[in-house]
Amino acid sequence: MSAAPSIVLPRTFARYSLFDFIGKGGMAEIYLARQKTDLGGARRCVVKQILPELASDAAFSEMLVHEANLAARLNHANVVQVFDLGREDGRLFIAMEYVEGFDINGLLRRCSQSKIPLPFDFAIHVVSEALKGLDYAHRRTDDAGRPLGIVHRDVSPSNLLVSFEGEVKVCDFGIAHANEALGGHRATHVNEALKGKAGYMSPEHARGEPLDARADVFAAGIILWELAAGRKLYRITESGPSLLDQARRAEIPLLPDRGLPAPHELAEIIGRALAPDRRSRYPSAGAMQRDLEAYAIRAKRMTSPLQLGSWLTSAFGHDIVAQRRARERAAAAIEKGALVVLRPIAASAELTPLHGSGFGRPPAPADAPAPLLKPPRKTRAIALLALLLVMAAAIAMMKVRLHFH
DSSP, X not given: OBOOOSSOSSEEETTEEEEEEEEEOSSEEXXXXXXXXXXXXXXXXXXXXXXXXXHTOHHHHHHHHHHXXXXXXXXXXXXXXXXXXXXXXXXXXXXXXXXXEEEHHHHHHHHHHHTXXXXXXXXXHHHHHHHHHHXXXXXXXXXXXXXXXXXXXXXXXXXXXXXXXXXXXEOOTTHHHHHTTOOXXXXXXXXXXXXXXXXXXXXXXXXXXXXXXXXXXXXXXXXXXXXXXXXXSSOOOSSSOOHXXXXXXXXXXXXXXXXXXXXXXXXXXXXXXXXXXXXXXXXSHHHHXXXXXXXXXXXXXXXXXXXXXXXXXXXXXXXXXXHHHHHXXXXXXXXXXXXXXXOOTTTOOOEEEESSOSOOOOOOOTTSOOXXXXXXXXXXXXXXXXXXXXXXXXXXXXXXXXXXX
């Protein structure tokens, strides 16, 4: 993802205050935001602003709205909740649950940079939990009990999120399906992103055939293979086939020997998930999850969200959370009103509002004293209350000291 937002932050957008830029992909700019409630509360969320060149495509917009409405029906511990879809200032956007942590791509990158290996216990746990979310989505029905036929189509490390609480969630259901609605020159905007995702496509997906839940099982199998092998399944060389060609062939190499427990049992699970013929594959994500969990129990590799969250926080979490909390406080301060900067009278007598409407005070004569600004009544009351609290705390401390003397 690119690290170049198109707007200055913090910024108000619809009912959201955008305060941190997460990234930009082939389809959207992604921001961390605060959503204010009617009762004055606030919660963190993610806002995806669809790129204007895509949002103006009628077929894409129609498919995205349809898929987002399907995704909004999903309510599961292992699925990122979608709770808003709309347009603001001509921009189509999706708002969804914020998972404070990393996607698997980002986590593996940090592990590599810090030379901290991802314990295989946690790798099994991540894939197992993701399979629970996928199985739920695949089985979801409408109010009349009819299957919704949801297929993710883009199960990849960037769409598996791990939180500092140890939660594992699958995000972006339906986005890949909306991308397929793009035609002509507009499709070039997502081509680069899709090239990388071809490394997680089932062979039937790479061939453009109709898909069912077993395509997501194949993608989950690739992720498990890569976490077990410690490298990518498909590799690109100058004279070799493209990722898409390799996905069509689905030639799966044997797992390298890395000293993992019960390697033959693990290889059997991965081999069934990655069967090129989907009729030989696991029939559902739930079936694969049950086998993987049984393997973890027999291999004594079971772990818990608490252990995963504790490891993730201690290894990578403290600096990231502190930075985001600081940006969030800045956004919250701006929500309360425009800030004011005072410039010296000798240089300029203007009152310059930040994020204001341009009003100010006319220049004063050169020999005029600097004006005294009277703080608002509410500010004075808050300051007085803070002073009283400090005095009360000081008196209490004095009493404690006298007691011990």
